[in-house]
Amino acid sequence: MLTTYRDVLSRPGAALFSFTALWSRLPLSMAGLGIVLLVHERGGSYRDAGIMSAAYVLAAAAFGPLQGRLADRLGQATVLWSVGALYATGIGAFLLAVEQEWSTPWPHACAVLAGLATPQTGSMVRARWNHVITDRTQLNTAFSIEAIADEVVFIVGPVLVTFLTLQAPDVSGLICAAAAALLGSWALALQRSSQPPATPRDTHVGPPLNWTFLGPMVLVSGALGIVFGSAEVIIAAFTDEQGRPGAAGFVLAVWAAGSLLAGIVVGALPQPDRPLIRLRRAILVLGALFAPLCFVTSIPAVAIGVFLGGFMISPTLIAMVNLIEREVPPTRLTEALTWSTTGMSVGVAPGAAVAGAVIDAHGASAGFLVPLVAGVAGSVVAWSTHTSSHP
Template structure:
């Protein structure tokens, strides 16, 4: 199983941008839960904590396609460095405002800048792989590896930030997120040898979101992001309700562990069915896997349930990015992938806000029903519009399959 992944790193420059990209995007699993833990501890309200976390996510979601377009036009290095420095300064401001009990609106204002200046570093890494490997079979393995790397981050990140926040200091988790994103992003940006070329001036018009398949994928990932955002917040409240708030990061880590394991397996296999068939089946398994989450009242059992619920995440995400890579012209690739990040960001914001309200009103166990409903919505959208995901390559493959 390791063989195909090891072969990726024979590509010149791959090790450097993969390691830097991994460090730089560590905060994607730490920032939201770090803000929730900090604000809920200071205000005693999960609704307020969810609202501020949602503000960060919405701001990021709005800005991600713009930063992706700027990267396509001016290159990764020229855009990433100033943005990550602004992001770091805004995150420091947010923590200082929280420390000195500033008016609540100032926390929301700083959250807007924190999210707006954040970058979709995962999209930048995938764009480098696409630039280096083209549409060879190794690109599937590369995207699978990056999805596994994302899940490693989602295993380690919540546990780290929760442990640091609850056992060391309220601000320790966010400080680690700050250092990781600034150091990793700058190190990534400075590696110019593997950077994709900028978009020619004559190819600036149009946006990938106008492509029907990309629009459909964005809607699906909006619903999936709502699952992620609501599960994150509800699980923290669930653990606290059962007197084990410090293990909330481990519960979320179990969710990501299932995705990590399935991602390794998914990337290793040589698939015969089409990308859109893989995508639809992954969505269906995702919804089925979340069903038991509504029935659990013990943290140990919840860890097992979350692990199995996470098994469908990586295959679905890997296939989604692969579909974008097929649907979007090369000179718009970074922006196209950023739209997936935008959709997930909006979904996380909706999920965090809704889960905060539902948790305060009905309790965390009942709030999980929202997560399950969003998973069903993702399946309905994906199945209902899956014909929009056909590309010329996919159409040819399907025709051959039918003929045989």
């Protein structure tokens, strides 16, 4: 198992750009939860906090594909220098809006600004892997490394932002997220030797994407985004109801830990002949595991439940990447992966908002119905999707 990963990471510059992209992605797991915690700490409702978080995430999703296209045409370094600075500016403006109690829609507008400038280093680092690796079996392992890195981000980020927001000055969590994005983006921009060559507009042509397949995958990604976005708000509210708001980061980290363990194992296994079957089964089980959480009444019970559910996250995501890699033209793989990421980000926004509304009306336990329904809906789409090789 270790040899498989060592061979891939021994590529020149690979370990460095993968590590840099890892900590530059910390805002993915910090900013949304940080906005919820900060707004609630300042007296706002979970509904208001969820809407602000949704505005941030939706803006990031809307601009994600365009940022990826600009990186392809202008080069990653040019884009990373700009979005890193703009992101830090947007978070700073949001903190000022909260501190000065600006009226609606100004805090939301600042959150949107930060979202628009969210560095898409996850997609960019996968493009770097695609550039430096020619062996397709190693590319599968490389994508698994990034899936594992995403889980590390979702283990460290929630704990860090929760601790900083609730135990230090409440603005510290989002300041840390802004610093990680700014410094991480600029550090990755400095690593020019591993970045893919820029492709000017007049030469940027390629075969069409297989939207008959990719469209349903974006919908599945959206369902996963609803699961992830709602879970952050629900767990924060549940631990608050139990009188232990600081436990939210720990529970989210336990959820990500389950996915991390599964990702390490799956990434070292041979690529499955029919990853669509794995995707269908994994997302169905992921959604179903939220059903018992609607009835639990303690934080340890929720932690156990989400840990078990976490075992289905990495297998779902890795199977989806394998499917996309097989079904789209190699020259447009990065764009296709960006669309998948965008679908997931779009799902996070309504997931957070709907979960916040359900929690305000019926309590945190009822909120678990949101990821349950989303997981089942995603499984329906996956089971109705077919690949070109296995209709």
